[in-house]
Amino acid sequence: MKKQRKKIVCSLLSSTLIWGFSTVALAEEPEELFALEEVVVTASRMPTKLSETAANVTVVTRDDIEKGNYTNVPEILGQTNIVLESNSERIPESSPLINGDHRVLILIDGRRINANTFMNGTQFGTINMNLLPSVKNIERIEIVRGPASALYGSDAAGGVINIITRQATQEDTTVYSEFGNWGLRRYGFTTENKVDGFGYRIAYEHKDQDYFEYKDYKTGEIKRMPNSSIDEDALSLRLDKELSGGRSLSLAFDHDDSRDGSYHQPPGMPYYMPETYKKTKVNNVALTYNWPQGASTDNMFRIYRNDSSYHWYDWGYAMYPVAEKERYITDKVFGGEWQQTRRLNDKHTLVSGADWRRSHVKWLAYDIDNTLSNRAVYLEDRWKLDDRWIFSSGVRYDKTNTFGGKATSRFSLNRELDKNSNAYLSWGQVFRTPLANELYGGGGGSVGNPELRPETGDTVTVGVNTQLSDDTKIQASVFSSRIKDAIRWSPDANNLYAPWTTENVANEKRHGGEISLVHELSPQWNVSVGYSYVKIKIKEKDEIDYHEDPDNAQPQGYRLQVGYNQDKWNAGVTLRGATGRDLQAFASEDYWVVDLNANYQMDRDTRAYLKVYNLANKAYDVRGSYRDIKLPGAYPMPARYIAFGLERHI
Template identity: 50%
Template sequence: MKKKQKQRLVSALVSGALLLAGSTVFADEQEFSLDEYVVTANRMPVKKTETAASVTVITREEIARSGAANVPDIFKKTNVMMSEDATASIPSINGDDRVLILIDGRKLNQEGGQRMGRFGADLYYLPSVDSIERIEIVKGPASALYGSDAVGGVINIITRKGSKPDTHYTLETGSWGLRRYNLNTENKVGDFSYRINFERKHQDDYRYKNSRSGEVERAVNTAVDQDSLNIRLDKDLGNNRSVTLTVDHIDGRKGFNVIPDQTVQPYYYFPNGVKAYVENDVSLTYRWEQGEKTDNFIKLYRNYLTYNYENMTNLYGIDVNWGRFTNQTDGAEWQQTWKFSDNYTLLGGASWRQTTYDNSEQGISDKKITNRAGFLENHWRLPQNWSVTAGVRYDSYSLFGNKSTTRITVNREINNTTNVFASWGQVFKVPFIDEVYGNGIVVPNLNLRPETGDVITLGMNARLAKETELQASVFTSRVEDAITYQNLGTTAFPVYQYANVAEQKRSGLDLSLKRQLSPQWQIAAGYSYVKVEEKEHGAGSYQDDINNSQPNGYRLSLQYGQDKWNADLSLRGATGRNLKAFSSEDYWVVDLGVNYKINPDTRAYLKVYNLANEAYELRGSYKTSDITGAYPMPARQFVFGIDQRI
């Protein structure tokens, strides 16, 4: 019955598109400010007040004022929840870590394996913040546009395009032997532009405040050395056509100690373990007919990530020979927009993507997963500023068969600064390759199925007064055939297997308020509530997720700027956490940043992270350790830097 309903819905959407396609009228070439538009929620530029989604935009100027050194730093002031330990950093949106991460629209999530949670990437393996033009964070489902992974939401990092002659370097030093050097150069000559960014970073073992003793201790074997290179080349071909080449390279070594306190879980304590990693990503994009509700392109790309684990002997004397892992993804995408009238636009596209995963030491040799997909989405503009979108996507996976997802959104633009919206969308997430074929401590499960579900969202974006902006949204979601792991081994040598054993429900709300108090002062505040429940197959009732790190989340930021000074004081916290997973039910962290412009070409800044020296965790330790607080966050850290234009 459900299959027939889906087939009728797909037929109706396609038929509607064809019936309305009497004659094609492409949008005239036009200049418009991207500040008034968002791209990610609809895969094309749409006015913010016509977008039926809760979208947070972080601009290049905001990133510079914050003094953020990496992408996780940027998200600390947003409604993105972070889960971090000494080895990785992953985001959660609407309490779900099935989040799609894009770089200029290119999917970065890997389908291979070796990751934290259900997120197929690591936020520390992203381009330097000096390469970022803006970040768009979309809350809610987007599988009907982007396919697998876009369950909780989508994060799109849009990189900078060279625009003028400019070269500057940044020098940073700080606690725990921190040294960071960054060089950025860009220019535009005629119809050609380039931007090149190089960064080198070193930091010794970080310190953390032990939640049990109250003492600041060294997180053994957590030092990191990393180099990164980001290149973007753009060529304007005329007639609203362009071609862009991007190259991203990361090469690093970091101490790999999953749990830095040896008294917590000796199996995961690796005093000499090292993770060496290399990432090489390249993307070539040809674009034409760019404008409002128009984004046409052909994209070819390769994502390559390899990491090798060395000296992985734990306190039991067991050599956990994880070996070398390689994820390689090759992909091609085509997207076309047809604007048939001022009131009807059709967006469509197709893609091919293949991931090859190799871990010979664990018996996985060149395992592949291939996906072919196509999508259509209709955009109707109706009387009285109503707009409706309806879309469908079809994915065909070599390992998991075929899957179609749909979404429908309704938006009402109240005025130029206010809109209300509702959306419903289906979602799915395919298993990772190592969940299917195993990897040493993981037993294979060749019968794994994709996770499926749907999400409903209601929200509004409003300017309450000239200097006050409000965002509000509520959501509810369900996921069936949720994949979780089961411990099948002994305490000395854990053995796991992934299985479709659970159903999950999520519900919550998010409020964000921003107000310009005066030309010098601005304040921003936010609150989020997320309830996560899980029921194993055959169980009688749902149980709360014990590892929910932020049942109630709070954000407060006060910014000051005048003449040569700029300062930012922020507070973030959470309450209602379970003591089976965390060392405390709540935490409150204060960060401070101060910038001083010495002259037009020189800026000095001071950052203090965790000013009050709070002991806290962002990753729950339930099921991974008998002791809470297994994944402590860094203690108070001071960072001083100078940015100099040459």
């Protein structure tokens, strides 16, 4: 069996090298990268051991979050192999890329929160990452690479990020504050309690920041970004009530109110906005009822409401007068979902469910008032062929008010090599319906196109997880995907300020993979290394052949983390980088950034921490600008950022 396991590992690593892994890999992943007996829920919509999950899954635990001193979800994801394509307007306003794909579904406790229109300056920016639940209320984050349209529907082409929130367990109240450069002031509290089957957990936070600085890649000069202030209040609430017979009821509410500068690009760039500012309000609420029934588990019925409004004032570019001074968009979503998991016998477990979602989008400046709705049913059978083989097959049918019906399928095969290793093969179809602003215009000056077709395609993934020894673990996978009728926004090459058009202009091919290794050097020291590779080729309308995509943010990505934990100290340093980027879209072919964090347990109830991002003060960007008529360096990332915080239980 050991020989068989080694052959499979070697075969997969060889495939990785053949597909382009030509550089020594160093990458970081959370310490509990794939504890094989750990249970995950996102990949199959039911609790499944990682060793029986046919997907590349990364789990960020509560312990990882606390050790890293993270204050928002983008900070957490930025320390994994997830690429966050920031538009530089606010770091959290980022579009996550999985396998080089923007089409990523974001869930909170399994509930979809992607909007049906764009919410920031990125092409697929349907989620403001800053408006997610407080980090203090997050129990874990599960990241699944590969398509999940057959389970979750539209937007799950590249992968799924599921943020799982915490339930109250005991009486506790914590206050915290954080201060840093650029006038950062952040403070908040959490409080929780559980009595007689009723629990509540509340988190409130206020954040102010006067501006941020960036390093000019041409001159090396540190510059202040004008009009980049942040003023934000956020509240997260979760109530849980245990009922009789194993039933339970949960109410979740998230609120965010922010008032921010909206410069978009640095001074001197065509889209620099010196006076524009933005107000954002988000109120998301969900009520979930869980119940057992016979041999089934995880039965659930949920209704939810997601309300978002974005109001831009004094809209206009420094280099071009704009008559329109105000833009206002609202996206009001109402939805419901039902899911039931039933174990038919020792071999078959069925997951079935239904979704209904209605989104009402308004762009007041463009007189746009449209409704997008979708109804769906899905079914997946998890078939345990024997003690080592598991075969899963599933299908989902979506019925939209704009594009009719569409069925998507997926299949996977998982093989347990031994108690510490598994290998898998999966195939899934891709389906993404156009957003409201892509169909009707408004977002980013787009004129819209009601004749757009949905994007379709499929992805194949092969992977292996193995524990070589008690202190060394490896996770590796390779993938290949195809997208047909890819939707792109196209600017006018002769007029930067003319409305962008939206069309099904391209077919896309992606292939690549990643490998990660976690090794415990001693009880105090651990190291994580890894490497990712993504090659994207596109064939645009009227082109005969494919060419490489210049906007590929991370053709080759690297992470290295060294962690230390002893007595009252916990510390870590992370090196992250990328190579092979196109100079038509980016300021440099590569970048290397060092981050560090340390925390000290002053006493039983008090913890102090320090974190530094971009320690070496490097100039770099992570969002390409090829489609912005070749403006490399148009979206610079912040310079060195230092913050100090205190947290105390009272």
